[in-house]
Amino acid sequence: MNLVTRRQMLATVGAAAGACALSSSKDIQAKPNTGKDNKPARAWKYSKLRPDYLAQQAYYATAKGHCMYGVFAPVMQQLGNKFGEPYISFPVDMMVYGAGGAGGWGSLCGALNGAAALTGLFVRDETQQKQLISKLFKWYETAKLPTFQPSKPFVKMAMPASISNSILCHMSVTKWCKVSGEKTHTKEQKERCKRLTADVTRKTVELLNAHFAAPHAAGPTRPPKPKGCVACHTAKGSTIQNSRGKMSCTSCHTVPGKHPKV
């Protein structure tokens, strides 16, 4: 295999956290078009859930509907058990689409897509929603995963763990394959993704529990001052400002020696 190695980590360059907010918070104030008479949708209530229990449920649910469904459906089921409608009727089956980075395309990890969808459902303040998503995504990029140990595993194996340095399915899976020596589309790789989905579910429930225990303690309402790559390439009013996003830059980009220090 002669593919060039492109991943030269640049020690002085920080990850792409702290990029600018998407748009003003004013946008979200507008009443959404939700149906007849433009009535806004009902608010969806969250109730404290058990992270470890939900992680287990997610592990088994992933076998039924893949990763996005695996995160989303058990949370809805638990809240449906508690509140009944409208949770019971939510068409959780639709979330199958997120599998393998959306229809198998390898983009956003389906488990993260499901977690972000839950965040969108329960946290309507856009600034807080983004803060929660960022906490989860940053954790995913940097954590050694999976850590979840199923009591009754589909595949009994000593599970290798890897740091993805990416929120993309394509890179997350590839990194794990390189660390583990396993191939993609194998029962071992699918077992890894089931356990990863359990980890993501546990973390998501922990974040939602903490948020609703103290909704105004989520952190600063203003994004932190951009540093690293985004200070020039993404931040408003910067010298270049031709990019957007908060994904790890160094997982795809190499930076030449002559590049200014940041």
Add this chain to the structure above:
Amino acid sequence: MNLVTRRQMLATVGAAAGACALSSSKDIQAKPNTGKDNKPARAWKYSKLRPDYLAQQAYYATAKGHCMYGVFAPVMQQLGNKFGEPYISFPVDMMVYGAGGAGGWGSLCGALNGAAALTGLFVRDETQQKQLISKLFKWYETAKLPTFQPSKPFVKMAMPASISNSILCHMSVTKWCKVSGEKTHTKEQKERCKRLTADVTRKTVELLNAHFAAPHAAGPTRPPKPKGCVACHTAKGSTIQNSRGKMSCTSCHTVPGKHPKV
């Protein structure tokens, strides 16, 4: 700006179409956990919609809830006008989360995430679902966008168009900025994304209309034989098989001269 240019297009390497299916179709047969007593969710009916009208609605909806919402909400509103519940009560506001590649992270384009979510809601056969998503995503990667012309634009401008060669927000926006000379997070870039969302909505409605007009004419039920990069790096039983996904390979990867011809 001294960032190295890494985009050396390899003429002999095809895009990453035709990657293996995510998992066996057996998975989707399993009854999902949707609430009390594990009752499966109700089926959601689709009805032929007007692509051009929905594109217009999407353009204006994007100003209210960003790109993922912009695709998703107008379709639900139209079907709500026709069928009433459960469309009216669907919490379309949740789709705000997909903005800017999910919480502003620059991963999967929010318009595509919304379109794939609609596909997941209406097309329950997993093979057909993936085929429709692939048609849309492949079109997005290769089309010169945006093309939509609003009758009453938020920003009056001669709109430059670009080919993203990617389904990721980060790359799609950056490519447009390079072609247009505009910066990110400007009213011009947001106008571009509103029009792009209209284009994605029109294409999605066209694909769904065609699918439901002849559900079994969507194409071959087996994925095509892998060729190009995926023939070695993704396909089951291949020599390397350490990757997964269907995104354009050459938008991120360079291939050295010594790499075997494919």
